[in-house]
Amino acid sequence: MWIEPEEIAETLEMIGRQHLDVRTITLGLSIRSCACDDIAGLAQRVYDRVATASARLVPVADAIAREYGIPIVNKRIAVSPVAEVAASCGARDLSPVAEALDRAAHEVGVDFVGGFSALVHKGIGEADRRLIDSIPAALATTDRVCASVNVATTRAGTNWDAIVAMGQTVRATAQATAERGGIGCAKLVVFANMVEDNPFMAGAVHGSGEPDEVINVGISGPGAVRAVVESLAPDADLTEVAEAIKATAFKITRMGELVAREAARRLGVVCGIVDLSLAPTPAEGDSVAAIIEAMGVERCGGPGTTLALALLNDAMKKGGAMGTSSAGGLSGAFIPVTEDAGMVRAVQDGALTLEKLEAMTAVCSVGLDMIAIPGDTTAETIAAIIGDACAIGVANSKTTAARLIPVPGAKAGERVEFGGLLGAGPVMAVNPWAGVRLARRGGRVPAPLQALRN
Amino acid sequence: MQTRAILSVLGEDRVGIVAAVSQTLSANAVNIEDIRQTIISGVFSMTMLVTIDEEQAPFEQVQAALDQVAEKLSVQITLQREDVFRAMHRV
Secondary structure: OOOOHHHHHHHHHHHHOOOOOEEEEEEEEOOHHHOOOOHHHHHHHHHHHHHHHOOOHHHHHHHHHHHHOOOEEEEEEEEOOHHHHHHHOOOOOOHHHHHHHHHHHHHHOOOEEEEEEEEOOOOOOHHHHHHHHHHHHHHHHOOOEEEEEEEEEOOOEEOHHHHHHHHHHHHHHHHHOHHHOOHHHHHEEEEEOOOOOOOOOOOOOOOOOOOOEEEEEEEOOHHHHHHHHHOOOOOOOHHHHHHHHHHHHHHHHHHHHHHHHHHHHHHOOEEEEEEOOOOOOOOOOOOHHHHHHHHOOOOOOOOOHHHHHHHHHHHHHHHHHHHOOOEEOOOOOOOOOOOOHHHHHHHHOOOOOHHHHHHHOOOOOOEEEEEEEEOOOOHHHHHHHHHHHHHHHHHOOOOEEEEEEEEOOOOOOOEEEOOHHHOEEEOOOOOOOOOHHHHHHOOOEOOOHHHOOO | OEEEEEEEEEEEOOOOHHHHHHHHHHHOOOEEEEEEEEEEOOEEEEEEEEEEEOOOOOHHHHHHHHHHHHHHHOOEEEEEEOHHHHHHHOO
């Protein structure tokens, strides 16, 4: 079978000019065998496990990128939630485990390691509490470790006490990394309905239902989708727009699946999932906001944005599901503000607000992501914002998350720089009428009626 | 191991592009299965389906040799495993 020159040219164009890439190859690793009653022993075992198991990850990914001509932007590792492994060790400060993960990440050359995590949606265990308390120090003393905490599920309801604790933890993490604009918070996600096989950071965690080692791949390609929408006739109706996005999603997904299978084969581990998320980067045009604007909304955040985003998200999933039988992870368009140049412009133009982003999170993945807020935002207000994002996830049986950065000393409208893929952008205004008294009530929001599915 | 790959050349038309590319392929035991070439507004575009005998010349070695040709002729040459095109463009 000969491939047509036009098809070859299309692929080269998608990769060369439209920033199509595989966003991440993430090696999921169980570290459950590392449990130890002594913190130094636990840290050493975690280091040995991660450094040994992932030694070949980066060279294999680089070779695949070279042979297939597809950039693989990030190589990452996700480990079992550290709180579960640390339960048998009594240390109050669990940051030595984060430091061990960070050393291993530097040793093998991966960009990030996720899994300094706890699942507390029904209640906070003793080790979970120690992990949450250790997050600010862990994220301040490391640069490649990511932390996440699951505080709500559709099945169990919402642990409001945990959300309030995370409001305080987000603030403390910003303070601990104040000299770098609170960048620690860019590595901290609070989830509702966290998934076990997410390859994307900062929320990647290796779930307890997974095999010991697994390869998960996250695709990308907002630039390629934008290009195909822009190439349509101005009067193409929305069914035609959806069809074009679906066809592009199929191609992008097939490329991701090929890379996932090949990486798993070469590493000798199980091939897990392909995550169909559309992940923007600060590069010009590689933007989810730009797709929404190409569809016909004057500026992302304006009326029509939620509808356009819902169409985009759905078409991506339909094309992607045809492209792979192993769709998983988060699989939905991302709307991280500072990582998307189009979102940043929309905020600067006054088109995109925190409230609109909250509406958008109802129809895509994964929530209030990479949002810089004023440094004086209270812990109760942060908790209330997280709670709103969680409520959308719980009620709609979907994943939502919050990655908020209260930038120390910064006021609404000021610009902050995080660097690299984390990008830069304006500090967004926060509605001053927050549920502070609500936060102080504490307790748990009972599971919604949709939890009773049996 | 026999690896099928797609080679594409893009650049300003000039004497010797096909000769230089095929000579390099031949020197590395790469077999040309199919070839298509066009010139649109002076831009030379060639795509080849080739089979690389990795026991005689590994993929990386062929790629490095072609990089040298690309630099010498000031054209863009990419060599990619064929599977990626098959995956993206065929159901």
